[in-house]
Amino acid sequence: MTRAVVTGLGIVAPNGIGTAGYWANTLAGRSGIGEVSRFDVSRYRYRLAGEVGDFDGPQEVPARLAVQTDRWTHLALYATELAFADAEVDPAVLPEYDMGVMTASSSGGNEFGQREISALWTKGPRFVTPYQSIAWFYAATTGQISIRHGLRGPCGVVASEQAGGLDSVAQARRWIRSGTRLMVTGGTEAPLSPYAMTCQSPTGMLSDAQDPASAYLPFDATARGYVPGEGGAILIVEDAAVANGRVRPYGTIAGHAATFDAHDDTSGDGLRRAAELALADAGMRAGQVDVVFADGWGTPERDRAEAEAIGAVFGERGVPVTVPKTMTGRLYAGGAALDLATALLAMRDSIIPPTIGIGTPAPWAAGLDLVRDRPRPGALAAAMVLARGFGGFNSAMVLTRDGCGPDQEDR
């Protein structure tokens, strides 16, 4: 079967823009979480977030696009430029119907929408910009990437909340297997506008801590919720047979599975099944996975469910587990996409980035071999990324390093 490989990464994260800066900060355990600075957050219950602080959207994307699009799209357009450069691909010289776009989004252009709704109620309907019609909705980012780079093959958007970063890449792999030569995939999110923060508030899952260093501590005995963040990653995925020789791929998308929980199911059984099915899809055994990038929700009940799922699949302390998103917060549709990029960098450099801030693991997390505070060196042939979304989404993806894995006989 056609092998789908990742050839380019474009990273826009709270702790680094661009692969080199992000990766250096991540290995060093530098966090991008702090008090929200983009608006006065003093009246809000939840004040901490992972902002992509140095990213000024209108400076980084063409003016015409900047006025038409939300910050979430600005982040993705910029990440796409980085990813194409990294993959050493110029889409302008490739057949336009051989390339497509599949991104994830979980809240659309909420900042843009807030501004226009505000104009509607304070000034009147004639003051709502016509761009509202194209800026807010989930597919806007995919559409703008497609238009900007002339990618007229399969395009779409996946909305599976925080599992979307994996599910979009899985869909991209399907299109590669169906004969598309190149896909732009992954996801970004910009959920830190006042309106978006208000929407997240009632879930009861955000951390109300005031200290950025102890606000988001998945698997810790004091876990009290998560910190939201913005940004994500865009990946260039190609047919290995086409990419071969031009650039060395980071790795192969070897397996994926998604499951869905009933709303009252807190067992982690769905996540376990997703992990097992992703392994089966990859044709691999659990013992062949060298690291798990956990979802790490950060609430006791969900952390426990995930710890049990990982234990059931990999055995007690059976695989190193890490949650680098402790340095970024949870980026919604961008989070798992960033985890994929991080896992590929980990395999490239044979080093597992750390989970930061954990003081005392919760008793039920004792069976996890959590990589804490400092990176852990060691050869990594395969990685699993886990992701869950609000409402019951579970997703698991297996990546294999270039040259490793059971489906590499074409090399």
Add this chain to the structure above:
Amino acid sequence: MTDFTLTDLLGLIRSCGAEFDLPIEQAMDTPMAELGLDSLAVLQIAALIEQRTAVPIPDTILDEWQTPRRIMDDVSDRIKVA
């Protein structure tokens, strides 16, 4: 009478993201699409002109506003009538 100048129009066009490096006389007769402005941008320009001049602009002008000069002439006429 409300004042609406060429400078006002060019400012609005640029605020909608048009990026061009032409002499003004040439830009005035350049199709909006070639200035980087699609139909939504023209709608936005119409809304901004309406806000500035308080002269109603119907959405149906879209097809007629092919160049900045057509916009300028049309807006001037509407201001005179108003």
